Amino acid sequence: MGVLIGPKGYENEPPRHPELKINAKEPFNAEPSPPALVESYITPVEMFYKRNHGPIPILTDPDSYRLEITGLAPMTQSLSLDEIRSLTKHNIVATLQCAGNRRTAMSEKRKVKGVGWGMAALGNAVWGGARLSDVLALAGIPSCTISTASGGKHVEFISVDQCPEEKGGPYRASIPLVQATNPQADVLLAYEMNGQELNRDHGYPLRVIVPGVIGARSVKWISSIDISAIECQGFFQQRDYKMFPPWVDWDNIVWPSRRPLMDFPVQSAICTPSEGSVVKDGSMVKISGYALSGGGRGIERVDVSVDGGQSWTEATRVQNGVSTSSNSLYISDIDENREKWAWVLWELNAKLTPPATIVAKAVDSSANVQPRTVEEVWNLRGVLNNSWHEVHVRSESLVDAFATTLRSNI
Ligand SMILES: Nc1nc2c(c(=O)[nH]1)N[C@H]1C(S)=C(S)[C@@H](COP(=O)(O)O)O[C@H]1N2
């Protein structure tokens, strides 16, 4: 057995924050509450969603850990943690988002298969580590390589966890070599999260971070990297995390007919007020949430409606905990490059006349807009639900009237 071990059972799980909402216990899948999610631009490690497909691996002996680079590379490599740490360290602010974020809302329209996620299966962190392009250079593969001399075109990351979907084998996924070797794609082999050593839940000792891409490609607890001619043939690349049209169901699905999901689409959600909150008629309420897009596309605008989508007002960005004025909505090139992989937190103070439906939709820098209804994007795996997000608020007087009726009936 190696030094990085994927246990079979769940006896050695790490401690977790009691406020996380648990969507599945074994494997552990949990997310924070939406209001907690937008409390800070950088998501604290303990509040960061956790998405696993098996028990959490254990590193028994950090000194003998090795990351193996094999396959169609000019040279094979076997790197220690110290060797990886001695490469230039990059700190990248990137939002990791599970493709299943907002799946429960999709399932409410028509049932889908998968872990039921609310709207907090994402988090924004500062990932510290070596650039994958620098690590691959040690195996003789230069920057921006489309194909190696021996025909390597994909980079597969292999973990050690034991996943039932892989019949007890490890989680694995791949990305194109050209992306892996592109320094500007900022793909990292991260050993730090928010300035702290990566913890077990998030991939200790080493994980991949593929910014702007669905979380499924950011493999945790990696033990080897394989350069291959074809994309990863594992379950999570071939028979999961693909998007099918609404008319495909489990009886007529043809997995190879669709590509594996990579960049996530433009997305936003309202985190406060909470669904079903009671508000006073005519009161000013702070509406807040997040917005993000994949592939390094920034957020251009977030539109908010308090009348179910009939009229809209532009929300303002929250930066360093304060709302920016409307004339600073545009972010300069410098800022955009620094944080192009990160979400935007936004807010709007609006007068509410309950009962009301608050709606949010974001527009990204390529002018992509969220689709209006979940039906348009419904798919059997419940991935990428980025339809307009709605929150319904109720009137205090209605609640009072209800309470009075109850009392008079006693
Ligand atoms: N080894 C391994 N890596 C993995 C997974 C996993 O189950 N095993 N889950 C993936 C999925 S689907 C997501 S969304 C992210 C979640 O990362 P997090 O738990 O750090 O939030 O990790 C990805 N990497």
Ligand SMILES: [Mo]
């Ligand atoms: Mo995921």
